[in-house]
Amino acid sequence: MSDRQRRPDRAKSAWHDSIEQEIAELEQSFRAIWEQEKTPRDRAAGVLQRAIEHFDFLGVSRDALAPLVEIQVAFEECERGLLHPLFQPDAKSGRPRRPWALLQQQGCAALAMEALIRAGVGPEEAAKKVARVLTRIGYKFPPNSKDEGETVAEMRYEIRRSLARKGQKFGFHAECEFDWLWLDQEVSKGRDPAELAKEVLGWLSLMGR
Numbered sequence: 001m002s003d004r005q006r007r008p009d010r011a012k013s014a015w016h017d018s019i020e021q022e023i024a025e026l027e028q029s030f031r032a033i034w035e036q037e038k039t040p041r042d043r044a045a046g047v048l049q050r051a052i053e054h055f056d057f058l059g060v061s062r063d064a065l066a067p068l069v070e071i072q073v074a075f076e077e078c079e080r081g082l083l084h085p086l087f088q089p090d091a092k093s094g095r096p097r098r099p100w101a102l103l104q105q106q107g108c109a110a111l112a113m114e115a116l117i118r119a120g121v122g123p124e125e126a127a128k129k130v131a132r133v134l135t136r137i138g139y140k141f142p143p144n145s146k147d148e149g150e151t152v153a154e155m156r157y158e159i160r161r162s163l164a165r166k167g168q169k170f171g172f173h174a175e176c177e178f179d180w181l182w183l184d185q186e187v188s189k190g191r192d193p194a195e196l197a198k199e200v201l202g203w204l205s206l207m208g209r
Contacts, residue, residue: 026054034206045075101207103172104140108204110156111179115197118187127152133204 042091047173052068062069074084087123109130116126127149134141135148145151186196 016080021049026050041075043077045072048072048075048199100172102176105134105137105204105207106155107159107172107176107201108207109134109139109152109158109175109177111183112197112200112204113152113156114160114180115193115200118183119193119197121197123151127156130201133201137207139207 029050030047032048034043037043048068048071052065052072055065055068070086074086077084078087083139105195113123113126113130113134116129117123121129130152131148134152141148141151159173159176161181163177168174183196183200187193
């Protein structure tokens, strides 16, 4: 191979290494914010600030960052006791909707149970293990719910049923479809399902902090 052929390979390798280092440093910053900040709002605001700094460093124009800066302003207004229009909920008719944070907890719980089952854990034990994490993060099980493990199993059943339906998914169901596709892809690439289950349970444990 000539020097001319080697140079693009070396340049590509160096670029790939720099991207990996950049991702690692950004993740480290995000994890530090999660550990140091005490409230979900402070953590979200901290991660947002770090993301803006990162994009600014990369040279992304301020015009393009305007939506992120607007969210940052909305957080600052909350700190001053004011409700920014960005966080003002839209008026909706019909049945009351479940909070998005609750839906995310339920979706992550169902995904964790699925990963545990793929790792060889029995369905009943997998449901109980996820239920214990939900209890630890302060998840409010319905007052008339059966066994908490059965409630988790029902979450997984409902999501599996919604994903099996034909047609494009929207909102919460689209997010669930993306997460389950991620699980399928990681397993197909040879990752240990037990490792994946541990990772998803880690996500779930952070949702109530």
